[in-house]
Amino acid sequence: MKELLLGKLDKNALPHEWFTIGGSVTFILMFLAVVAFITYKKRWRWLWDEWLTSVDPKKIGIMYFIVGGFMLLRGALDAVMIWLQQSLSAGSSHGYLSADHFQQIFTAHGNIMVFFVAMAFIFGLINYIVPLQIGARDLASPFLNTLGFWLFVAGVVMVNMFFFLGGEYAATGWLAVAPLSGTQFSPGVGVDYWLWSLQISGIGTTLGAINFIVTILKMRAPGMSLKKMPLFTWGSLCSMVMAVTVFPLLTATLFLLFLDRHFGSHFFTTDLGGNAMMYTNLVWMWGHPEVYILMLPAFGVYSEIVSTFTRKKIASYASNVIGMIGVSAFALLVWLHHFFTMGSGADINAFFGLMTMVIAVPTTMLFINWLVTMYRSKILFKTPMLWFLGFVGTFSFGGMTGVILAMPPADFQLHNSLFLVAHFHTMTIGGVLFGALAGISYWFPKMTGLRLNERIGRYAYWCWVSGFALAFVPLYILGLMGATRRLDHYESSTGWQPFFIVALLGGILIMVAIVLQVVQVIATIIQRKQLAVSGDPWNGRTLEWSTAPVPPAYNFAVIPEVTGSDAYWDIKQQASKKVVYEDILMPRNTASGIYISAFAFLTGFAFVWHINWLAIVSIIGIIAVIVSRNFDENTEYVLSAKEVEKIETERNKEFASKQHDIKKYEDADMGLIEFIRVVLNWALKTVRLKK
Amino acid sequence: MARKHKSNKSSNTIGLVFLGILGLALLIALLLQGNNVALLNPKGQIASNQYNLLRNSTLIMLILAIPVLSTMFYFAWRYREDNPKAVHDTGKTHSKKLFVFLWTIPFIFLVILGNGMLRANYDLDPKKPIDSTKQTITIQVVALQWKWLFIYPEQGIASLNLAEFPVDTPIKFELTADEAPMNSFWIPNLGGQIYAMTGHSTTLNLMANSLGDFPGSAAEINGEGFSRMNFTARSVTDSQFSQWVNEAKANGQVLNWDAYEELIKPSENNETSLYSSVEANLYAKVLIKYMNVEGH
Numbered sequence: 001m002k003e004l005l006l007g008k009l010d011k012n013a014l015p016h017e018w019f020t021i022g023g024s025v026t027f028i029l030m031f032l033a034v035v036a037f038i039t040y041k042k043r044w045r046w047l048w049d050e051w052l053t054s055v056d057p058k059k060i061g062i063m064y065f066i067v068g069g070f071m072l073l074r075g076a077l078d079a080v081m082i083w084l085q086q087s088l089s090a091g092s093s094h095g096y097l098s099a100d101h102f103q104q105i106f107t108a109h110g111n112i113m114v115f116f117v118a119m120a121f122i123f124g125l126i127n128y129i130v131p132l133q134i135g136a137r138d139l140a141s142p143f144l145n146t147l148g149f150w151l152f153v154a155g156v157v158m159v160n161m162f163f164f165l166g167g168e169y170a171a172t173g174w175l176a177v178a179p180l181s182g183t184q185f186s187p188g189v190g191v192d193y194w195l196w197s198l199q200i201s202g203i204g205t206t207l208g209a210i211n212f213i214v215t216i217l218k219m220r221a222p223g224m225s226l227k228k229m230p231l232f233t234w235g236s237l238c239s240m241v242m243a244v245t246v247f248p249l250l251t252a253t254l255f256l257l258f259l260d261r262h263f264g265s266h267f268f269t270t271d272l273g274g275n276a277m278m279y280t281n282l283v284w285m286w287g288h289p290e291v292y293i294l295m296l297p298a299f300g301v302y303s304e305i306v307s308t309f310t311r312k313k314i315a316s317y318a319s320n321v322i323g324m325i326g327v328s329a330f331a332l333l334v335w336l337h338h339f340f341t342m343g344s345g346a347d348i349n350a351f352f353g354l355m356t357m358v359i360a361v362p363t364t365m366l367f368i369n370w371l372v373t374m375y376r377s378k379i380l381f382k383t384p385m386l387w388f389l390g391f392v393g394t395f396s397f398g399g400m401t402g403v404i405l406a407m408p409p410a411d412f413q414l415h416n417s418l419f420l421v422a423h424f425h426t427m428t429i430g431g432v433l434f435g436a437l438a439g440i441s442y443w444f445p446k447m448t449g450l451r452l453n454e455r456i457g458r459y460a461y462w463c464w465v466s467g468f469a470l471a472f473v474p475l476y477i478l479g480l481m482g483a484t485r486r487l488d489h490y491e492s493s494t495g496w497q498p499f500f501i502v503a504l505l506g507g508i509l510i511m512v513a514i515v516l517q518v519v520q521v522i523a524t525i526i527q528r529k530q531l532a533v534s535g536d537p538w539n540g541r542t543l544e545w546s547t548a549p550v551p552p553a554y555n556f557a558v559i560p561e562v563t564g565s566d567a568y569w570d571i572k573q574q575a576s577k578k579v580v581y582e583d584i585l586m587p588r589n590t591a592s593g594i595y596i597s598a599f600a601f602l603t604g605f606a607f608v609w610h611i612n613w614l615a616i617v618s619i620i621g622i623i624a625v626i627v628s629r630n631f632d633e634n635t636e637y638v639l640s641a642k643e644v645e646k647i648e649t650e651r652n653k654e655f656a657s658k659q660h661d662i663k664k665y666e667d668a669d670m671g672l673i674e675f676i677r678v679v680l681n682w683a684l685k686t687v688r689l690k691k
Numbered sequence: 692m693a694r695k696h697k698s699n700k701s702s703n704t705i706g707l708v709f710l711g712i713l714g715l716a717l718l719i720a721l722l723l724q725g726n727n728v729a730l731l732n733p734k735g736q737i738a739s740n741q742y743n744l745l746r747n748s749t750l751i752m753l754i755l756a757i758p759v760l761s762t763m764f765y766f767a768w769r770y771r772e773d774n775p776k777a778v779h780d781t782g783k784t785h786s787k788k789l790f791v792f793l794w795t796i797p798f799i800f801l802v803i804l805g806n807g808m809l810r811a812n813y814d815l816d817p818k819k820p821i822d823s824t825k826q827t828i829t830i831q832v833v834a835l836q837w838k839w840l841f842i843y844p845e846q847g848i849a850s851l852n853l854a855e856f857p858v859d860t861p862i863k864f865e866l867t868a869d870e871a872p873m874n875s876f877w878i879p880n881l882g883g884q885i886y887a888m889t890g891h892s893t894t895l896n897l898m899a900n901s902l903g904d905f906p907g908s909a910a911e912i913n914g915e916g917f918s919r920m921n922f923t924a925r926s927v928t929d930s931q932f933s934q935w936v937n938e939a940k941a942n943g944q945v946l947n948w949d950a951y952e953e954l955i956k957p958s959e960n961n962e963t964s965l966y967s968s969v970e971a972n973l974y975a976k977v978l979i980k981y982m983n984v985e986g987h
Binding site: 099100103171172173177178179180185270271276277280310311312315316318319339341342343345346349350353354357358360361362363364365367368369370371372374375376377378379380381385389392393396400403404406407408409410411412413414415416417466469470473474477479480481482484485486487488489490491494495498499502 | 711712715718719722723725726727728729730731738740741742744745748749752753755756759760762763764766767770771772777778779780781789790792793794796797798800801804805807808809811812813814815816817818819870872873875877879880882883884885886888889890891893894906908909910911912913914915916917918919921981
């Protein structure tokens with residue numbers, strides 16, 4: 001009876017180790033604090049109506065950033081824990097973590113950073129910026145977008161669920177290679193949590209990608225042919241096309257693994273004809289393109305930043321676009337370079353090695369293209385441009401190590417070593433994360449109407465860059481010394497310990513950088529009066545800058561006409577036209593996405609614990625919500641021309657007073673000492689008032 | 692005055708960056724003292740060739756990377772908005788020639804590097820036997836949880852967590868796994884990895900060029916005992932090798948099927964041990980175990 005009701009759940013699943021107790025208590029406290037704050041401020045209605053059920057891609061974008069930022073802290077904490085263990089655990093000392101716990105941490109670190117940080121930031125940027133850049137009022141399917149976001153959130157909850165119930169996460173590495181991830185070697189619920197977390201958020205990604213492809217292809221402003229599309233939108237389009245191509249592959253692979261684990265089938269097992277090599281192939285056929293799904297929008301961000309801050313058209317727009325398309329096409333043909341060492345033979349290795357090296361051609365071309373753009377330009381040096389230069393340094397280093405790893409004979413020696421780990425961190429941090437941070441600092445004025453505090457932003461930047469060097473240069477060396485990745489212990493005779501300690505210091509410096517970025521945002525909010533800017537603070541070139549800061553729900557009161565690839569630049573050169581407002585059809589907010597995701601979460605949870613009745617009920621729930629949503633005819637409303645005019649007039653009045661020149665208030669930015677002073681003053685005042 | 696102040700600030704930053712890079716380089720040089728940087732210090736023929744490929748391709752790439760990067764950073768500094776000495780021409784549009792230029796340069800490097808890669812790829816194919824006047828010795832490797840079993844079919848002995856072989860002699864490792872997830876077999880000083888998988892036999896040819904003990908490891912995550920699944924690759928003289936074989940024959944344990952069944956149970960931190968005799972065709976039996984559709 002108990003088994004029928006609760007499946008495999010029992011008392012042992014409750015937290016009883018220090019890390020699960022610590023983790024669950026922390027999460028519960030944070031949750032309670034948020035609940036208390038919102039209740040105190042009486043903001044529940046507002047939160048639900050304005051944000052959680054919103055179908056506005058701009059708000060969904062912001063929510064992606066918030067979840068992603070939170071997960072970045074969680075993932076970075078994992079990283080520091082990993083390095084701490086590795087710094088301590090040499091020779092007779094075994095550190096503070098068991099091997100199993102250590103392996104769970106690096107698995108969680110990888111999953112969180114790729115799926116719930118990098119993807120979150122990239123999807124956040126795409127959500128906010130792409131519709132604005134193409135002059136669209138909305139997405140092709142606003143509902144699908146909110147559904148994708150909430151499925152992502154369900155994945156986030158699932159990946160942290162083991163703290164509360166089960167007490168173990170997968171200890172298999174971030175891709176859970178078979179047959180290690182089968183029940184033979186991983187009988188616990190850890191791999192199931194891993195599986196459902198990725199499965200649910202992966203389906204969200206597929207849906208989101210379909211939506212953005214349709215939006216970009218069908219909803220561009222009149223005159224914006226594909227050849228005039230902004231480069232960030234191009235990068236996003238390439239990325240989303242790749243996502244649609246490969247994410248179903250992940251879904252199918254995970255489904256097969258699920259069948260293996262839940263129903264005892266033999267797709268990837270060692271016995272009865274199972275083929276674990278098939279799993280490795282399938283998962284990397286998704287896994288390699290995945291990194292380019294993250295990288296291409298980042299290439300777009302850098303191109304936008306270079307063009308805006310050098311005040312020049314990108315040197316060769318056509319090359320840039322062809323380069324990005326080339327990268328995405330070839331990225332689908334290189335997955336085998338993740339396992340040259342499987343023994344496929346020289347011919348197969350030669351093909352995949354060569355294909356991988358070919359990718360370096362468009363990438364190098366992009367670099368030279370940016371270089372030529374900078375020639376004789378007039379560079380405005382703000383943090384986005386700094387991030388770009390940081391990216392140039394790290395990414396080209398990472399690219400060179402990547403070409404080395406693409407050569408099978410060299411890869412035989414470097415595969416699974418810390419050299420490899422350092423390489424892909426150089427690419428994902430130096431490329432993707434710097435790109436996301438550059439993009440956020442670049443578009444922050446658009447999203448909030450405030451420009452970010454420059455001074456603290458620079459501190460954060462330098463901590464990031466030097467922390468990065470300190471953390472990952474030792475890892476390259478360790479790899480050359482023969483250190484494999486994922487070691488929870490090593491002999492002291494290896495001489496590796498000092499390098500792990502240096503890496504730990506680098507990790508701590510990166511933590512400081514992340515904290516500084518939080519400080520930067522808070523300091524910006526404190527100085528919101530001084531830092532308020534117009535809709536176009538950087539003298540931008542693409543359409544998003546033509547809108548007001550924090551654009552209205554409908555983005556454009558009047559859909560712009562596009563004549564060139566730098567649409568807004570062209571518009572700025574022309575005389576302004578008389579504005580005629582029109583009725584706008586707007587999508588209504590919906591909670592269906594939340595309900596479907598909640599049921600999807602429960603489905604996953606039920607399968608993790610083998611609670612069959614709950615799985616059946618939840619699947620019926622998903623179907624019921626989808627059906628009822630389809631019968632809902634009241635999903636849109638009309639905003640009349642009059643209302644639009646009213647909103648626009650008010651907004652214009654409000655923003656007429658705002659700064660147009662980013663340089664003027666430069667010295668007003670508070671520094672760290674000033675920040676601490678202000679925060680202390682505020683705290684003292686609050687305490688006094690209470691008394 | 693304000694302008695001067697600014698440019699001082701930017702050159703300060705540049706100075707600090709250089710100082711940081713220099714400091715890090717010095718620190719690393721210091722920490723490297725007296726350590727075995729296996730990949731830059733190869734002790735075997737394959738590892739030497741792999742190292743050469745690594746070094747040569749890095750140097751070739753630097754030929755492109757150094758000028759591109761230094762020009763990039765120079766331009767970033769030179770064309771900063773408040774530099775009165777720089778020519779700012781933001782309206783400039785670019786020609787078709789630029790398109791060709793942009794694509795040709797990386798393409799030339801691809802041809803050079805790809806050429807080197809392809810040659811090395813076939814030369815250093817792990818399956819390819821190593822040319823030598825000496826006879827190749829075959830060692831069959833079974834990755835277990837969490838230890839390495841080395842079977843010497845020609846000598847009729849076996850060893851656990853120790854692979855001993857004569858120097859300057861081609862060694863052909865044949866690898867599989869039993870009751871274990873995928874493993875990767877790696878001796879950084881001698882040459883690169885190959886996977887050991889249940890039901891499959893992979894091949895890795897290596898040859899040590901100098902005497903000594905070289906650390907070997909399991910490089911692919913394989914469960915709790917992963918970090919402790921190490922072995923020693925010992926390169927010795929011919930006479931030392933035959934002495935070792937004789938010692939194993941005289942003092943080793945017996946590795947029949949029953950002893951093997953006992954051995955494959957998961958265990959960590961196993962001591963090195965020697966086996967005087969091995970179950971006939973053990974390696975083949977391990978492989979066939981996984982081809983049996985009835986299960987095992």
